[in-house]
Amino acid sequence: MSFPKIDDTHDPALTSWVSGADGHADFPVQNLPLGIFAPKAGAPRAGVAIGDHILDLAQCAERGLLPEAVRDAVRGRTLNALFALPSADRLALRRSLSRMLSDGKHRESIEPCLFAAADCTLHLPAAIGDYTDFYVGIHHATNVGKLFRPDNPLLPNYKYVPIGYHGRASSVRSSGVPVVRPRGQRKAPDADAPTVGPTGRLDYELELGVWIGQGNAPGEAIPINEAAGHVAGFCLLNDWSARDFQAWEYVPLGPFLAKNFHSTVSPWVVTAEAMAPFRIAQPARPEGDPAPLPYLWDEADQAQGALSLTLEVCISSAKMREANMPPHRLSHGPASNMYWTVQQIVTHHASNGCDLRPGDLLGTGTISAAEREGYGSLLELTEGGKTKVLLPTGEERAFLEDGDEIILRGRAEAAGFASIGLGECRAVILPAK
Amino acid sequence: MSFPKIDDTHDPALTSWVSGADGHADFPVQNLPLGIFAPKAGAPRAGVAIGDHILDLAQCAERGLLPEAVRDAVRGRTLNALFALPSADRLALRRSLSRMLSDGKHRESIEPCLFAAADCTLHLPAAIGDYTDFYVGIHHATNVGKLFRPDNPLLPNYKYVPIGYHGRASSVRSSGVPVVRPRGQRKAPDADAPTVGPTGRLDYELELGVWIGQGNAPGEAIPINEAAGHVAGFCLLNDWSARDFQAWEYVPLGPFLAKNFHSTVSPWVVTAEAMAPFRIAQPARPEGDPAPLPYLWDEADQAQGALSLTLEVCISSAKMREANMPPHRLSHGPASNMYWTVQQIVTHHASNGCDLRPGDLLGTGTISAAEREGYGSLLELTEGGKTKVLLPTGEERAFLEDGDEIILRGRAEAAGFASIGLGECRAVILPAK
Known part of the structure; x- marks a missing residue:
C-alpha cells in the first residue's frame, strides 16, 4: 500500500514567514491544502491556504516558481488537471511550497502572489464528474x-x-x-x-x-x-x-x-x-x-x-x-x-x-x-x-x-x-x- | 406546454439530394439527428446524420452556412453548447439543414462537408454532467x-x-x-x-x-x-x-x-x-x-x-x-x-x-x-x-x-x-x- 510518507514537510518545528501561519488552527505550513479561489474582481484560480492567506499557484507557475511537472496543471479554473497527475508530482509541489513558504529567502519573490483569504471567494475545487x-x-x-x-x-x-x-x-x-x-x-x-x-x-x-x-x-x-x-x-x-x-x-x-x-x-x-x-x-x-x-x-x-x-x-x-x-x-x-x-x-x-x-x-x-x-x-x-x-x-x-x-x-x-x-x-x- | 410544432421540415414529400437518404429507415431528411463523429484520422466534431452519410456541422459553420446563433456552439467536441442554447436556435438549425439537404441548389457547397457514415466513428454526443x-x-x-x-x-x-x-x-x-x-x-x-x-x-x-x-x-x-x-x-x-x-x-x-x-x-x-x-x-x-x-x-x-x-x-x-x-x-x-x-x-x-x-x-x-x-x-x-x-x-x-x-x-x-x-x-x- 503506497501511503504517502512522512517527510521534513511535516516537521512540527517548521515555521512560515507568512504572518499568522504559525500555530494557525487549520492551515499552518505543515498543511498546504489546495483549492480554487478568486481574489476581488479576479477570475477563479488554483491556490494554497497558508494561515489566513492564499498563495496564488497560477501566478507562481507563471513566474517559474513551481516544479515543471505541475506548471500547466495549476493554470486551470479547477484542480482536475492537478488531481490527474501522478501523486509524485503533487508531492513535488508540496515540497516546493513547503520550502518557499518556510524559508525567508523566498519571501520577496513569493509575497506578491499572496492574497488575504478574507478578501477572496472560495469555489469548488474541482469539476465533479461523479x-x-x-x-x-x-x-x-x-x-x-x-x-x-x-x-x-x-x-x-x-x-x-x-x-x-x-x-x-x-x-x-x-x-x-x-x-x-x-x-x-x-x-x-x-x-x-x-x-x-x-x-x-x-x-x-x-x-x-x-x-x-x-x-x-x-x-x-x-x-x-x-x-x-x-x-x-x-x-x-x-x-x-x-x-x-x-x-x-x-x-x-x-x-x-x-x-x-x-x-x-x-x-x-x-x-x-x-x-x-x-x-x-x-x-x-x-x-x-x-x-x-x-x-x-x-x-x-x-x-x-x-x-x-x-x-x-x-x-x-x-x-x-x-x-x-x-x-x-x-x-x-x-x-x-x-x-x-x-x-x-x-x-x-x-x-x-x-x-x-x-x-x-x-x-x-x-x-x-x-x-x-x-x-x-x-x-x-x-x-x-x-x-x-x-x-x-x-x-x-x-x-x-x-x-x-x-x-x-x-x-x-x-x-x-x-x-x-x-x-x-x-x-x-x-x-x- | 411548449412542445415543438410540426412545420414544413416534417413534410413527408420532402426529399434529399444525398443519395440513399430518401426512404432511409432511420435518417431521412425529416429526422436530422445530431451527434459527435470523427472521420478517419480526424478529431471528433458535431454532425448530423442524413441517410448513410454524416454532415460535418463544424465545417458548415466555418463556411458560414449555418444560422449565426449556432455557429459557435457546433464547433466543440461535444453538443453541450448546442444543448445549452434556446430551443428556438436548434429549430433554426434544423430548418436551415432541412433546406440545405433537400434543395439541390445547395449541393455544391454542402457536398464537401459530407462523410460516409461507414468511415466514421461515433462518440458520446455530450459530456454528461449527471x-x-x-x-x-x-x-x-x-x-x-x-x-x-x-x-x-x-x-x-x-x-x-x-x-x-x-x-x-x-x-x-x-x-x-x-x-x-x-x-x-x-x-x-x-x-x-x-x-x-x-x-x-x-x-x-x-x-x-x-x-x-x-x-x-x-x-x-x-x-x-x-x-x-x-x-x-x-x-x-x-x-x-x-x-x-x-x-x-x-x-x-x-x-x-x-x-x-x-x-x-x-x-x-x-x-x-x-x-x-x-x-x-x-x-x-x-x-x-x-x-x-x-x-x-x-x-x-x-x-x-x-x-x-x-x-x-x-x-x-x-x-x-x-x-x-x-x-x-x-x-x-x-x-x-x-x-x-x-x-x-x-x-x-x-x-x-x-x-x-x-x-x-x-x-x-x-x-x-x-x-x-x-x-x-x-x-x-x-x-x-x-x-x-x-x-x-x-x-x-x-x-x-x-x-x-x-x-x-x-x-x-x-x-x-x-x-x-x-x-x-x-x-x-x-x-x-
Whole structure:
C-alpha cells in the first residue's frame, strides 16, 4: 500500500514567514491544502491556504516558481488537471511550497502572489464528474436502522459490501452557499396520500469527503494495495437531507430528491500527502464479524488505512447570531468510526470496472460515534425528531429551521506533529421558494 | 406546454439530394439527428446524420452556412453548447439543414462537408454532467416487483412519485463499445456468505434516453408547462445490469455496482423538434389510480406528452454471427408504456431545486409492455432465469453469455408522416477480466 510518507514537510518545528501561519488552527505550513479561489474582481484560480492567506499557484507557475511537472496543471479554473497527475508530482509541489513558504529567502519573490483569504471567494475545487456517497459510518447505519428495524438494524449485506449510491454532482456546492429549503412530496404515516410542500424534517449529515486523484481505465479494477494512490485528498461534506422526502421516496431505488437539492463541501483539499502523519490502524472488527473478502483485504491498509481526525458539528441559529453567541457544538467524534477504510471504498467502487476520474468526489456517509455526543445527524440526535435538542438561546430543534447555520469542522492530530484542520464547511438555511 | 410544432421540415414529400437518404429507415431528411463523429484520422466534431452519410456541422459553420446563433456552439467536441442554447436556435438549425439537404441548389457547397457514415466513428454526443435513471415503465416495475412481492408488486409511492435514482455518468458509453462482464459480490439465497466473481446474471434493459437542453438555476423548479422546453432530444439506452449483484447490494440505498460498470446509448440525438409529429396522448391511468399531484399535472402534457415510438431488442449470439444469421428479436413494444411522461420526469427531478444542466442524461427505466412479447429485460422474459429464451441456433438463454450482442432500435411512426428512427444502440459482451 503506497501511503504517502512522512517527510521534513511535516516537521512540527517548521515555521512560515507568512504572518499568522504559525500555530494557525487549520492551515499552518505543515498543511498546504489546495483549492480554487478568486481574489476581488479576479477570475477563479488554483491556490494554497497558508494561515489566513492564499498563495496564488497560477501566478507562481507563471513566474517559474513551481516544479515543471505541475506548471500547466495549476493554470486551470479547477484542480482536475492537478488531481490527474501522478501523486509524485503533487508531492513535488508540496515540497516546493513547503520550502518557499518556510524559508525567508523566498519571501520577496513569493509575497506578491499572496492574497488575504478574507478578501477572496472560495469555489469548488474541482469539476465533479461523479459524486458517490457511501454508508460506512457503522454507528450511523445502526442508529438509522434501529428507527426502521429495532431488532435488526444492520442489513445482512452491511458487513460484506461497502454500501454506496450515486449522488448528484451538479448540486455539490462550496462552503458558504446558502441552502434553499427544498419542496417535495411527503406522506404522514397515517395519511392516505402524500402532500407537497417545504420539507419539515431538514437535516445535516456529517461526512468526510474524498477527492479522487488519478482514475482507472474503464473495465479495470483498482487493487486494494494500490487504492491509496488514487486519493488526492480530503474535505468535509454536509449531505443535507430532507428526511420526510427520504422516507417516502427511497424504496426501492434509494434516496433521490431527499438529497440532491444541495450538498456542501469545505473548499480546501487537504492532500493525502499532508495527512501522512495522521494514519492509524483501522479499528478492529467486533468479534464474530466476517473478515473482509479478499479483494478488500490488505494488511497495510488495516495497519494504517484509517485517519486520526476528529470531526464536529456546530449550529448557529439566527437568534444566536443576533445575540452574538458563538456556534453551539451539537456533536463531535473520531472519523475512524468507519466500518470500511477509504481505500476499501475506492477498491470496491472500481471492482466491477467502473471508472473513477480525477476530481470525482466520494462521501463516506454520516460518521457517528457509538455515543450520543458523537451522533452525526439530527435524525440520530433527536431519535427521528422525538427528543429535541436544546440551543443556548432556549430554542429547541427537532430538525433544522430557516436561518440555522450548520458548521462542520475537522482536525487531524498525532503526537509529535503539528495539528492541521480541514477548514470550515458551512451553510445557512434559507426559506423555501 | 411548449412542445415543438410540426412545420414544413416534417413534410413527408420532402426529399434529399444525398443519395440513399430518401426512404432511409432511420435518417431521412425529416429526422436530422445530431451527434459527435470523427472521420478517419480526424478529431471528433458535431454532425448530423442524413441517410448513410454524416454532415460535418463544424465545417458548415466555418463556411458560414449555418444560422449565426449556432455557429459557435457546433464547433466543440461535444453538443453541450448546442444543448445549452434556446430551443428556438436548434429549430433554426434544423430548418436551415432541412433546406440545405433537400434543395439541390445547395449541393455544391454542402457536398464537401459530407462523410460516409461507414468511415466514421461515433462518440458520446455530450459530456454528461449527471445521469439519472427513472423507473416509469409500469409493466417493468410490476413484473420485477412480482418476483420479490407476488401479492403487492408496486410499492405505495409508485403512483405518486416518478421514482428515480442517480446513475453513473462516467460509465455511459456510445454504441459499439464492448461491455466487459463485471466481477462483483453475489450471494446465493441458501449461502451463508457472498462470493466474488463474474456476474452470472448479466442482463440488458431497454430504455429511452432523454438529453437535457437548457437547464434550470440551482434552487429553481421547472414548472410542468415549461418542461418540454428543457428537452433537447432522445436516444436509446441500454442499462446493463448484473442481477446477482443487484439483489445482494441494493438495500437500503439502491442499485450501485450492479449498474455502473457500463451503460450504452445510441449516438444520435433525435431532437425534440424532429419528434413533433409523433406526439400522442399519455395513456389514461387505470380507474382508481390517483391523479398526479398538481405540480405534475398539465392538460397539454396529458394530451400530447407521450411519444409514438416502437422500441425493440434483438440479440445476436456468437454462434448466430458465425452462421450468418440475422439478429433475433427478443421483444418489441410501444414507448408509451410509461406511467409518467418525460415532462413529468423533468419537472419532478427539478422540483426540489436540483439543477439540471445541458447534456445531462435521463433514462426512463426499462419500458416493458403488459404482454410477454414486450418485456424489456431478460429478468422479465425468463422470470428471473427460470424460463429460458430459445435462440434460432437452438441455444438457450437465462441471462446473457459472453459473445452475445444486444441491439436496441426505436422507430417513430404517425399517419401522414415519414417514419424516422433512433438508430442503433448495440454492444457485445466480452468475458470478465
